[in-house]
Structures are given as C-alpha cells and as structure tokens.
Amino acid sequence: MRAPVSWIREYVDLPDGLSTEDLAAKLTALGLKLESLTYPGADVTGPLVVGKVLTKEPEPQKNGKTINWCTVDVGDANGTGEPQGIVCGAHNFEPGDLVVVVLPGAVLPGGFEISARKTYGHVSAGMICSARELGLGDDHTGIIVLPPDAGQPGESVREYLHLDDEVIEFEINPDRAYALSLRGVAREAALGFDAPYTDPAARDVPEPNADGYPVLVEDPEGCPVFVARTVTGFDPAAPTPRWMARRIQLAGMRPISLAVDVTNYVMLELGHPIHGYDLDRLQGPIRVRRATEGEHLTTLDDADRVLSAQDLVVTDDSGPIGLGGVMGGATTEMSGSTTRILVEVASWDPVSMFRTGKRHKLTSEAGKRNERGVDPTIPEAAADRVVELLVQYGGAVADPGVTKVGEPPASPSIRIAASLPARVTGMEIGADTVAENLTAVGCSVDGTEDLVVVPPPWRRDITDPFDLVEEVARIVGYDNVPSVLPPAPxxxxxxxxQQLRRRVGRTLAGAGYVEVLTFPFVGTEAFDSLELAEDDPRRFALRLANPLSAEAPLMTTTLLPGILETVARNTGRGNDDLALFEVATVTLPHGGPAAPILGVDRRPSDGEWDDLNKALPDQPLHLVLALAGDREPSGWWGAGRPVAWSDPIDSIREVAAALGVEVDVRTGKQAPWHPGRCAELFVGEVSLGYAGELHPRVCQALGVPARTAIAEIDLTALLAHAVAVVPAPEFSTYPVAKEDVALVVGADVPAEEVGRALREGAGALCESVRLFDVYRGEQIGEGRKSLAFALRFRAPDRTLTEAETGAARDAAVAVAVERFGAEQRA
Amino acid sequence: MSGPNSSYDPVQVTPLGEEEVFAMRDAALAAIAAASDLDELKRVRSEHAGDRSPLALANREIGALPPAARKETGARVGQARGAVNQALAVRQAELEAEAEERMLVDETVDVTLPWDRTPRGARHPITTMSERIADIFVAMGWEVAEGPLVEAEWLNFDALNLGPDHPARTMQDTFWTEPAENHVVLRTHTSPVQARTMLTREPPIYVVCPGRVFRTDEYDATHSPMFHQVEGLVVDEGITMAHLKGSLDHFAQAIFGEGITTRFRPSYFPFTEPSAEVDLVCFVCRGSGLVDEATCRTCRGEGWIEWGGCGVVNPRVLVACGVDAERYTGFAFGMGIDRTLMFRHGVEDLRSFFEGDVRFSRAFGTEI
Structure with a gap:
C-alpha cells in the first residue's frame, strides 16, 4: 500500500513539524511496516514554470521528423523577460497555449540536466515537458497543455502539477486489510499521535428506496450487502482532475479515465472496492448468484474464463457480467462513450473471493481487499462518494434511486479478562489501559474486569481474545516488553x-571430505543417466504437482544425482581433487493412503495421528560420498595417489568405526557402479548400500572425471546399529605368536571371504587375520591369485607353544582349502 | 688358552721406573687427545688401554716384582691406567657429542617445503551454524526437535491455524505433491515440527528445531527453493512475550556478541498472536548505521537487521495440538539460518550455499 502523505494528512491532524520519517517509524511500530519512503518530485530541481507559446514553426527534417521551433513567454523566469527559443518534437499544442517549460539549469528525473544546446539548427534553451518527462505518469503522446487558469507565464508550476509529495509504502499484513486504504492508514496515524481524525466514510447518505436499479441477491451469504446507485448525463470526455490522477498514480495505480479513476480513487480512500457498469449495456435486473459449472465470462482483461459452481457472479438477462468482487466483465465495461453509469458497491464473502482469485489466478486491487475482508458497513458511503465525484467532475446527474440489498453482519462480541494482555505479554498493563486502547482502535468495550468487546466493522480480523491482546500490546508498545529468560527445566x-550425526560429519571432514548441500529435485533423465534399470525401485519417486522446473519434478530417491552434478561443477571450475559428502534425506514413496485433513478443534486421536504419519513417504537419511582426481596430491615428495575404487569403501568403514560398528564388504552389483568394482556394505545381514567406482559410461554421461568413486548408504540403518556403550576390551599380555600363510585361490574368490574362512578355522586363539599381499603372475597360473595373510595368535593365560600355533594355523588353512580349494604356497 | 704368549717372557723382569710409567701414560694421553673421531679413539683405546698395551703389560709384570717394589709400582701403574681410562671416557663422550651434532647438521631439511599431502575437509557452514544454534539452546536446557521434510498438509497448515482458505497460505508458495488428494507437501517452514512436538510431548516444552524448508521461489542471489530455518517453541505455565524477548536476546548475543539485542515490531503470523517481527541491532555498526562515517553496508544504514518472526503461540494452535490452552501459554520464533549466515559472514549470493564449490565450505573450516 502506497500512501501519499498529503492524503493521509487530509484525514488526520498530525502534529506540526512531524517529519515523514517519524510518521513512518510510528506506523511501523504500530504494525504497518515501512517498505520504502519516496519523495516524488524531489528528482525535479530548478526552474519549472508556466510558459505561453508565442510562435510555433514546423520544420521538416532530413530524418523524416518534423520539429517545431517555438518561442515561449516564460515571464521573468529566464532572467531577461525575452521569449525563450525552444525546439519541441510534440505537436499537440498551438500558439497561445500554456505549457510546462523547464529552463536551463534544471534537472529532470534520471539526472537529465537541462542546458541551452544546439539542435536542429537552433539553440534550444530548455524544454517543453510531457507528463512522463516529469515523472507524472506514462503519458508521452504529447506535451502537457495547461488550462488557461493554470497561472501566469514564468510562475512555478510545481504546485499546480501536484509534483511534490511524500509517499510511504507499507507492507500490509493479511490481518490489517483496513490499512489498504487512506482511511485506515490515517486512522493508525491518529492512533499513534493521539491526533484528531476525520473518518472519510462518515457522511450523510440518501436512504435506500424502491426507485433504484433492480437487484436480486440469490446468495446472501456470498454477498451480504449490495448497494447500487446510478448517474446519467456523464461526460465521458471529462478529464480526471490533476490532483486525483496524481494521487492515483502515487498510490501505485494507473489513471485511465474519469469514470474508472473515480472508482479507484474512492477504493483507495475508503478501502472498499467499487465496480462501475455502463448502464446502457445492462440488460434487465442484476442478479447475484453462484455460477453454473462451465458457464463462460469474458473479464475486463479480455480473458475468457470458464466458471466454477463456487464462483460468485453478477448477472443480468444476458448471463454473467462480472466475477463478483474480483473482476468485472467485458460486455458491460465503461467505455469512452459511456454516459450512464451504475455504481456497484457490494460486500462479498472473503473465502469465496480467495477461492475465486486462486482458481482463476486473478489478482486485482479489488480482489486483494475483498479476500481479506472490507468494512461491510460502508458500501452506501462509498457509492455516495463515487456519485458525488462523478457529478462534480463529470457533469453527471445523480438519479434519486438508491438500491440496497441486505444488511451487514453484526460484529462478534468477544469476552476477555482485562488481565489477559498483561498475562500474555509480560508487560504491566492495567485494566484501564486495556479498555482505553481497545476503544482507541474502534472497539466498544463493556465491563471492568471481564470485558465484553465488540470490534469495529473494519476489523473483521479480530475474532479471539488474543487478537485483542495484540491490539493492546501494539499500542502500549512492543518496545516495552521486558527481556526475561524462561525457566526451562x-x-x-x-x-x-543427533550426536551420532555430528560424529559422522566430523569424521568425514577429518578424513578430508567437504560437505555439500544439494537440491532434492530430479527428473527421470537423472535416473536414465545413472543407467538405473526400468524396474529399479529408485525410479519410484514422489512427484511434485508444481515443480520449479518441468525437467526436475521428482523428489529424489538417491543423493547421487546431486553430488555428481556438484563434482562436475567443481571440476569445471578447476577444483580437480575432490572428496565430497552429503547427508540428507531421500524420499521413498510407498503408495500408501492419503494423509487425512483433521479437525483443528481438538487433538487428533491416536488413530488419526498414526494414519497421518503412515501417509508420509519414508524419508531415511542417506550418506553419499564422491571422490575424483587425486586422493593425495603429487608434490616434491613424488607422485600423488589417484582416487581409487577402495577410497569410498574405506571411508564408509571409517564412519562406521566412529559409530562403533563394523561393516562387512561383499561383492556387489548395482547401477551406477562399475560392474567389477562395486562393493555391497553390510552390518550383519542388513545391506547399507554400495561403494566403489562409478561406471565409466556414467562418468562420461555426467561429465565427471574418469574413475570417479562413489558410495551411498542408508545412514538411518547404520545409525541404528551404533554402539551406545562400548564394553571395555580385554586383552592378553602374553607374547604374540605370528604366522604368515599364502593361499592360492581362483582370481574371482573375494579376499574378504578367504579371510573370514581363516578366522573361522583358526579358533579362539586367533587374535587377528590381516591380508598383506595379493600376487598374480606366471608362477601362480592363469586365473589364480595368491593371497598372503598375517595371522596373530595369543592365549589369555599362557605363552603359546610352537606346536599350538602351528596347529591353529593348519586348522585355519584347512577351512580355506575346503571352502575355496585354496593351495598353500611354501 | 694354551700356555704363555710367545712374546711374553716372564723371566725378563725389568723394574718399572717412574719415568717409564709416566712416559707410557703421557703417550696414551697424547694419543687420546689427538684422536679426532670415534674410530680413531677406538684404535687408541686398543693401543693404549687394550690387553697388549704397554700399561697392561706393565701391570702384568707387577706380580713378578719383589714384594717390596710391588706396592709402589702397583700404585704407580694403577694411577696411570686410571688416568688413561678417564681420559678415554671423557674423549669418548666428547667425540660422541660431536658426532651427534654432525649427524643433526647433516639431517637438516628445508622445513618450509610444503607438505600438503592431506586434503583439508570441511563441514558445510549451514550444518555448523545449525549445530551452534542448537548448542546455545541446549545449554539453556532446551532440546532439539525434528520432523520430516515431506510433510502432511494438515501439519504444515491446518494445525497451525492456516485453514484451507487462509490468505496467508498464498504467502508461502508451497510445493504440492501428486496426487493432490494425498494432502502431502514439502514443508514450507519448520513450524510443523512445533505441532509434532506438542502432539508427542507433554508440557513443559522447550525445543529448538533447525531444518530444511522449501518454497516455490525462483533460484537467484537472494531466493532459493530450498533453505534453512531454525524454529523455537516453548510451552509452559506462565510463559509471556517477555520470555520470548529474553530468549531471543540471549540467542542474538550468543551468535553476534555482547550487547546485541533485539526489537519487536507488530506483525502477523497465523500461528502466533500477538505476532512480531524480530530485528537485531546491527552487529557491525552497533545500531548507528554508520561505519567510518559511511553508511553501514550490513544494515544499509538502518541500524537494525531483520532477523525473523515470532510471537505468542495462538491458542487455536494449542487446541489443535492437544495442549490445555487455559493452563499453558507458549511462544515460538523462526529465523533463516542461511540469511543469518549471509549477513554474519557477508555472503553475497545465496547460491553459494548450494553450488557445492569446495572453496566455499573450506573457507569456513569444520566449525563456526
């Protein structure tokens, strides 16, 4: 809401010398938040005067344009009293006309400095101005021609043009719809400065009678009040008075024509939307009803709209002629030939307004006010004000008929303990102050301790005792709320x-990983790029009804697309050596039932609560890793170590170790991993996810470096296995016995399984089994490999003999032989 | 050992005069002093203190001397050997120290050589800021509450006094999921966690909830479809706006430093009544609006920074969440974490948080 300060001051007698900054600050403290403060006219400086055109010589130019070489009487404003020679490109004036002249030394909006300069073979000493050049509007079709009474040549024209004003733009919250009007803003200013206030809606209006235009309201709930007035003999050519056009412009709307401008002006003034019809285009009585499903209406914006049975429409015998309260129809629109006007001021059901606006994606100044709720007691005043202005400036004659259908609904009575504001705000607020402040905002207040409060009709937002608390508090002043720490147990x-999640992040950061946060939005192309099979469950994703991008309408089921895109972005920027991680939820829909919309008048039952939670998709936390380039850089010490398939596996193990969990690694197969370099990670028999090297084709498709290595695991599942209380280890202090064995097995036998076989066979004396070498070569034979393990044995209560150790080693080897046909190398 | 050494003639007994013994001693001492390294000293030791050294041989001959001469000669030879051994020990220590010194010199390296073999990791500043905030409140006895990102419409809106036709629903541009009749949305704020908390715990409730939220904002330098909020909720007996102010003042000081307080401006949120917007004294210009006589860039000269929204929990929300609204009152607040980081650290472009450029997060290290 933009409010010209001159307009605010029309209704409230503000203290002398009050600055606009202080006014805005006060209103902000009361809840009308200052958005911006502008000083229209301030960007026009220097001499701006009335000029009288003396001569006008058209001079055709080579470029096809015709310019006018003019002499203009600017009185003494130019210091000489001589006529001023000015070149003007516009043609909408004649000698003898009064025009607006800006003289050398002046500056126009945009820092445009005026000086005498040579152009088209003349020295043009100034400029004859259009409205746009002065920042007075969009009109640039010609220069401003002033009426004969505008002033004497040489007199300043600023005041006449209403050039100078101050405009406060407010951000109006949904509960303060009344402040979408000068009436409301001025009322708040009066409240803030305890200043005298004149309500522009308080006017004597003619009584409704039977002579008005026939109106039938079939849906009084949707349209509780409908007021219609008519005028005849309106001059469609009558101009909008300059002050009115300027105010409309400063308030952020566009002046159009007197008839339209008057309705907009009164809407800005009183906050009540108004619609004008060309009375000659109306056919028969007006009816207000809900639309028939599928009915059509062409609205003022020339859009053909298919109506819903919930839309409120204004109709005549021809059918719908307007979307009630939201936008008028094209067939009855006021035009340049309209001489008879019907003025509609109707009060509409806010919820219907909101729904209709949303359904038809229509936002209008009228709709904005109607859906928030306007004062239902002022339609007669608003209509009368419109009629008054049409008569005054358009030469119209008011018809005696006054139509009024319906009565405004009564405001609710609200009971509130006078102690409540103090109890809620923590400020000391006495009962007297409560009653005083509520009266000041327009409420009627009864009682002393238990108050019965009736809010004013323009405050339809006030329904609850706590709404009244806010009114009292904002007047007492939020700045007076003390600062006290609450007594938390x-x-x-x-x-x-929560602790574990921090541990995961810290462990990875300690291991050189950088955390990233990516958007969860993906498209099926992302899954295609990962070469997920058609029936891969990760393709079953939750779809957004209104995605930001049609290419990414899904909530991702895997964190890989986001992190791989981040890898590509980093390498594109020259960050070649990367170790990234992300911890985030993925969305796994289960095709379950809908989430219920429950009541709000009580707590949901346990069953309802369960149903609601069951309806939500599973959202486990995932951990994803991506590495590219060198894991350790090369340097003066020698070559670096490129990222390997094994890095993400090791890092997941490191994370698991930080949680006290041991992860089993098994050969895996999963897109988008390299089919020969994919490990599946387990805790016990629970699969956590996969780690290894990214498939070379996928690397290429996604533009990430070759040999990029990745891991993705279900972190929720891993965290569930975290050890809360670590039991202290017991270990023997007797000497260790070491045995190395080398086993030749088939090349495809996983080392992890051979190791496990050794552990199983080695018995209780075995302390550890560690693979320390893998060898392939001629000595071993095609398709085979040699795995060298270091075994450590120790007894809790004695030093082991060679015989005991040898026996345990042989037992270990025996299991590996039996299970994998392993041969022991000498 | 089989018989006497061939060069040893026990019969030839020469009395050991003082001069002879001193000469042996002095020769040994001179050789010791002249030894320039440990190898040479080893040779000198063998030559002058070994089994075949003159003094050792002299010592052996003492037994063959007449008893009268034995004592005197014995003492003389013993003293000489003692002097030699001590000199050896001293020289040994000296030379060892020299050798060690030389070794240390030889092993000198250029310690300014870069040793950046271990890549530096970093956590995301949004993560670390979220944790820092959580810690501030945990230190006051609050707990950290959480909820799902894909949330029931009822919890995101209805339970928070945002009915289906509430104009405020249009203030929050919501991502809706398909099918629409499932009534599932991406949460537009962390406030559904408030409702979840009240529905699953008994008062007194003191929780803080940092988390991700989504709105259909086009992605640019100041808007993102995904961002982060921190929500606070207290429900207890006798809770007032003063407790809200106290909590926020404490929060502001913990994040921005001593003396940084907050102010309230009346505002509107469906889930709170009264509602307020929270401004923070600009922590750069400390409210003056000026830095070195120029307009403060952080607060654009206003002296205050818009920080978030807050208010007294609307009793309608308490009712929908099963809290006895006659007995309990509460307050809630919400701030943007990304925004807080932006003005605290001078982040110019919101997209820096989500692009994942490793240079960004690394700059913040692992804690904030």
Whole structure:
C-alpha cells in the first residue's frame, strides 16, 4: 500500500513539524511496516514554470521528423523577460497555449540536466515537458497543455502539477486489510499521535428506496450487502482532475479515465472496492448468484474464463457480467462513450473471493481487499462518494434511486479478562489501559474486569481474545516488553542419534571430505543417466504437482544425482581433487493412503495421528560420498595417489568405526557402479548400500572425471546399529605368536571371504587375520591369485607353544582349502 | 688358552721406573687427545688401554716384582691406567657429542617445503551454524526437535491455524505433491515440527528445531527453493512475550556478541498472536548505521537487521495440538539460518550455499 502523505494528512491532524520519517517509524511500530519512503518530485530541481507559446514553426527534417521551433513567454523566469527559443518534437499544442517549460539549469528525473544546446539548427534553451518527462505518469503522446487558469507565464508550476509529495509504502499484513486504504492508514496515524481524525466514510447518505436499479441477491451469504446507485448525463470526455490522477498514480495505480479513476480513487480512500457498469449495456435486473459449472465470462482483461459452481457472479438477462468482487466483465465495461453509469458497491464473502482469485489466478486491487475482508458497513458511503465525484467532475446527474440489498453482519462480541494482555505479554498493563486502547482502535468495550468487546466493522480480523491482546500490546508498545529468560527445566541434551550425526560429519571432514548441500529435485533423465534399470525401485519417486522446473519434478530417491552434478561443477571450475559428502534425506514413496485433513478443534486421536504419519513417504537419511582426481596430491615428495575404487569403501568403514560398528564388504552389483568394482556394505545381514567406482559410461554421461568413486548408504540403518556403550576390551599380555600363510585361490574368490574362512578355522586363539599381499603372475597360473595373510595368535593365560600355533594355523588353512580349494604356497 | 704368549717372557723382569710409567701414560694421553673421531679413539683405546698395551703389560709384570717394589709400582701403574681410562671416557663422550651434532647438521631439511599431502575437509557452514544454534539452546536446557521434510498438509497448515482458505497460505508458495488428494507437501517452514512436538510431548516444552524448508521461489542471489530455518517453541505455565524477548536476546548475543539485542515490531503470523517481527541491532555498526562515517553496508544504514518472526503461540494452535490452552501459554520464533549466515559472514549470493564449490565450505573450516 502506497500512501501519499498529503492524503493521509487530509484525514488526520498530525502534529506540526512531524517529519515523514517519524510518521513512518510510528506506523511501523504500530504494525504497518515501512517498505520504502519516496519523495516524488524531489528528482525535479530548478526552474519549472508556466510558459505561453508565442510562435510555433514546423520544420521538416532530413530524418523524416518534423520539429517545431517555438518561442515561449516564460515571464521573468529566464532572467531577461525575452521569449525563450525552444525546439519541441510534440505537436499537440498551438500558439497561445500554456505549457510546462523547464529552463536551463534544471534537472529532470534520471539526472537529465537541462542546458541551452544546439539542435536542429537552433539553440534550444530548455524544454517543453510531457507528463512522463516529469515523472507524472506514462503519458508521452504529447506535451502537457495547461488550462488557461493554470497561472501566469514564468510562475512555478510545481504546485499546480501536484509534483511534490511524500509517499510511504507499507507492507500490509493479511490481518490489517483496513490499512489498504487512506482511511485506515490515517486512522493508525491518529492512533499513534493521539491526533484528531476525520473518518472519510462518515457522511450523510440518501436512504435506500424502491426507485433504484433492480437487484436480486440469490446468495446472501456470498454477498451480504449490495448497494447500487446510478448517474446519467456523464461526460465521458471529462478529464480526471490533476490532483486525483496524481494521487492515483502515487498510490501505485494507473489513471485511465474519469469514470474508472473515480472508482479507484474512492477504493483507495475508503478501502472498499467499487465496480462501475455502463448502464446502457445492462440488460434487465442484476442478479447475484453462484455460477453454473462451465458457464463462460469474458473479464475486463479480455480473458475468457470458464466458471466454477463456487464462483460468485453478477448477472443480468444476458448471463454473467462480472466475477463478483474480483473482476468485472467485458460486455458491460465503461467505455469512452459511456454516459450512464451504475455504481456497484457490494460486500462479498472473503473465502469465496480467495477461492475465486486462486482458481482463476486473478489478482486485482479489488480482489486483494475483498479476500481479506472490507468494512461491510460502508458500501452506501462509498457509492455516495463515487456519485458525488462523478457529478462534480463529470457533469453527471445523480438519479434519486438508491438500491440496497441486505444488511451487514453484526460484529462478534468477544469476552476477555482485562488481565489477559498483561498475562500474555509480560508487560504491566492495567485494566484501564486495556479498555482505553481497545476503544482507541474502534472497539466498544463493556465491563471492568471481564470485558465484553465488540470490534469495529473494519476489523473483521479480530475474532479471539488474543487478537485483542495484540491490539493492546501494539499500542502500549512492543518496545516495552521486558527481556526475561524462561525457566526451562533441566534438558536431556542432544539425543543419541543427533550426536551420532555430528560424529559422522566430523569424521568425514577429518578424513578430508567437504560437505555439500544439494537440491532434492530430479527428473527421470537423472535416473536414465545413472543407467538405473526400468524396474529399479529408485525410479519410484514422489512427484511434485508444481515443480520449479518441468525437467526436475521428482523428489529424489538417491543423493547421487546431486553430488555428481556438484563434482562436475567443481571440476569445471578447476577444483580437480575432490572428496565430497552429503547427508540428507531421500524420499521413498510407498503408495500408501492419503494423509487425512483433521479437525483443528481438538487433538487428533491416536488413530488419526498414526494414519497421518503412515501417509508420509519414508524419508531415511542417506550418506553419499564422491571422490575424483587425486586422493593425495603429487608434490616434491613424488607422485600423488589417484582416487581409487577402495577410497569410498574405506571411508564408509571409517564412519562406521566412529559409530562403533563394523561393516562387512561383499561383492556387489548395482547401477551406477562399475560392474567389477562395486562393493555391497553390510552390518550383519542388513545391506547399507554400495561403494566403489562409478561406471565409466556414467562418468562420461555426467561429465565427471574418469574413475570417479562413489558410495551411498542408508545412514538411518547404520545409525541404528551404533554402539551406545562400548564394553571395555580385554586383552592378553602374553607374547604374540605370528604366522604368515599364502593361499592360492581362483582370481574371482573375494579376499574378504578367504579371510573370514581363516578366522573361522583358526579358533579362539586367533587374535587377528590381516591380508598383506595379493600376487598374480606366471608362477601362480592363469586365473589364480595368491593371497598372503598375517595371522596373530595369543592365549589369555599362557605363552603359546610352537606346536599350538602351528596347529591353529593348519586348522585355519584347512577351512580355506575346503571352502575355496585354496593351495598353500611354501 | 694354551700356555704363555710367545712374546711374553716372564723371566725378563725389568723394574718399572717412574719415568717409564709416566712416559707410557703421557703417550696414551697424547694419543687420546689427538684422536679426532670415534674410530680413531677406538684404535687408541686398543693401543693404549687394550690387553697388549704397554700399561697392561706393565701391570702384568707387577706380580713378578719383589714384594717390596710391588706396592709402589702397583700404585704407580694403577694411577696411570686410571688416568688413561678417564681420559678415554671423557674423549669418548666428547667425540660422541660431536658426532651427534654432525649427524643433526647433516639431517637438516628445508622445513618450509610444503607438505600438503592431506586434503583439508570441511563441514558445510549451514550444518555448523545449525549445530551452534542448537548448542546455545541446549545449554539453556532446551532440546532439539525434528520432523520430516515431506510433510502432511494438515501439519504444515491446518494445525497451525492456516485453514484451507487462509490468505496467508498464498504467502508461502508451497510445493504440492501428486496426487493432490494425498494432502502431502514439502514443508514450507519448520513450524510443523512445533505441532509434532506438542502432539508427542507433554508440557513443559522447550525445543529448538533447525531444518530444511522449501518454497516455490525462483533460484537467484537472494531466493532459493530450498533453505534453512531454525524454529523455537516453548510451552509452559506462565510463559509471556517477555520470555520470548529474553530468549531471543540471549540467542542474538550468543551468535553476534555482547550487547546485541533485539526489537519487536507488530506483525502477523497465523500461528502466533500477538505476532512480531524480530530485528537485531546491527552487529557491525552497533545500531548507528554508520561505519567510518559511511553508511553501514550490513544494515544499509538502518541500524537494525531483520532477523525473523515470532510471537505468542495462538491458542487455536494449542487446541489443535492437544495442549490445555487455559493452563499453558507458549511462544515460538523462526529465523533463516542461511540469511543469518549471509549477513554474519557477508555472503553475497545465496547460491553459494548450494553450488557445492569446495572453496566455499573450506573457507569456513569444520566449525563456526
């Protein structure tokens, strides 16, 4: 809402010398938030005067344009009293006309400095101005021609043009619809400065009678009040008075024609939307009803709209002629030949307005006010004000008929303990102050301790005692709220899971990984790029009804697309050596039932609560890793170590170790991993996810470096296995016995399984089995490999003998032989 | 050992005069002093203190001397050997120290050589800021509450006094999921966690909830379809706006430093009544609007920074969430974490948080 300060001051007698900044600050403190403060006219400086055109010589130019070489009487404003020679490109004036002249030394909006300069073979000493050049509007079709009474040549024209004003733009919250009007803004200013206020809606209006235009309201709930007035003999050519056009412009709307401008002006003034019809184009009585499903209406914006049975429409015998309260129809629109006007001021059901606006994606100044709720007691005043202005400036004659259908609904009575504002705000607010402040905002207040409060009709947002608390508090002043820490009981700190998540991030950062946060939006192309099979469950994703991009309408089921895109972006920027991680939820829909919309008048039942939660997709936390380039850089010490398939596997193990969990690694197969370099990671028999090298084709398709390595695991599943209380280890202090064995097995036998076989066979004395070498070569034979393991044995209560150790080693080897046909190398 | 050494003639007994013994001693001492490294000293030791050294031989001959001469000669030879051994020990220590010194010199390296073999990791500043905020409140006895990102419409809106036709629903441009009749949305704020908390815990409730939220904002330098909020909720007996102010003042000081307080401006949120917007004293110009006589860039000269929204929990929300609205009152607040980081650290472009350029997060290190 933009409010010209001159207009605010029309209704409230503000203290002398009050600056606009202080006014805006006060209103902000009351809840009308200052958005911006502008000083229209301030960007026009220097001499701007009335000029009288003396001569006008058209001079055709080589470029096809005709310019006018003029002499203009600017009185003494140019210091000489001589006529001023000015070149003008416009043609809409004649000698003898009064025009607006800006003289050398002046500056126009945009920092445009005026000086005498040579152009088209003349020295043009100034400029004859259009409205746009002065920042007075969009009109640039010609220069401003002033009426004969505008002033004497040489007199300043600023005041006449209403050039100078101050405009406060407010951000109006949905509960303060009344402040979408000068009436409301001025009322708040009066409240803030305890200043005298004149309500522009308080006027004597003619009584409704039977002579008005026939109106039938078939849906009084949708349209509780409908007021219609008519005028005849309106001069469609009558111009909008300059002050009115300027105010409309400063308030952020566009002046159009007197008839339209008057309705807009009164809407800005009183906050009540108004619609004008060309009375000659109306056919028969007006009816207000809900639309028939599928009915058509062409609205003022020339859009053909298919109506819903919930839309409120204004109709005549021809059918719908307007979307009630939202936008008028084209067939009855006022035009340049309209001489008879019907003025409609109707009060509409806000919810219907909101729904209709949303359904038809229509936002209008009228709709904005109607859906928030306007004062239902002022339609007669608003209509009368419109009629008054049409008569005054358009030469119209008011018809005696006054139509009024319906009565405004009564405001609710609200009971509130006078102690409530103090109890809620923590400020000391006495009962007297409560009653005083509520009266000041327009409420009627009864009682002393238990108050019965009736809010004013323009405050339809006030329905609850707490709404009244806010009114009292904002007048007492939010700045007076004391600062006191609440007495929280002893808390339990972070939950175990919350602590674990921090541990995961810290472990990875410690291992050189950089955390990234990516958007969860993907398209099926992302899954295609990862070469996910048609029936891969990860393709079953939750779809957004209104995605930002049609290419990414899905909530991702895997964190790989986001992190791989980040890898590509980084390498594109020359960040070649990368280790990235992200921890985020993925969305896994289960095709379950809909989430219920429950009541709000009570707590949901346990069953309802369960249903609601069951309807939500699973949202487990995932951990994803991506590495590219060198894991360790090369340097003066020698070559670096490129990222390997094994890095993400090791890092997942490191994370698991930080949680006290041991991860089993098995050969895996999963897109988009390299089919020969994919590990599946387990805790016990629970699969966490996969780690290894990204498929070379996928690397290429996504533009990430070759040999990029990745891991993605279900972190929620891993966290569930975290060890909360680590049992202290027991270990023997007797000497260790070491045995190395080398086993030749088929090349495709996983080392992890051979190791496990050794552990199983080695018995209780075995302390550890560690693979320390893998060898392939001629000595071993085609398709085979040699795995060298270091075994450590120790007893808790004695030093082991060679015989005991040898026996345990042989037992270990025996299992590997039996299970994999392993041959022991000498 | 089989018989006497061939060069040893026990019969030839020569009395050991003082001069002879001193000469042996002095020769040994001179050789010791002259030894320039440990190898040479080893040779000198063998030559002058070894089994075949003159003094050792002299010592052996003492037994063959007449008893009268034995004592005197024995003492003389013993003293000489003692002097030699001590000199050896001293020289040994000296030379060892020299050798060590030389070794250390030889092993000198250029310690300014870069050793950046271990890549530096970093957590995301949004993560670390979220944790920092959580820690501030946990230290006051609050707990950290959480909820899903894909949320029930009822929790995101209805339970928070945002009915289906509430104009405020249009203030929050919501991502809706298909099918529409499932009534599932991407949460537009962390406030559904408030409702979840009240529905699953008994008062007193003191929780803070940092988390991701989504709105259909086009992605640019100041808007993102995904961003982060932190929500606070307190429900207890006798809670007032003063407790809200106290909590926010404490929060502001913990993040921005001593003396940084907040102010309230009346505002509107469906889930709170009264509602307020929270401004923060600009922590750069400390409210003056000026830095070195120029307009403060952080607050654009206003002296205050818009920080978030807050208010007294609307009793309608308490009712929908099963809290006895007669007995309890509460307050709630919400701030943008991304925004807080932007003005605290001078982040110019919101997209820096989500692009994943490793140079960005690395600059913040692993804690904030």
């Amino acid at each position: 002893a808390g339990r700190g972070l939950t175990f899971t």
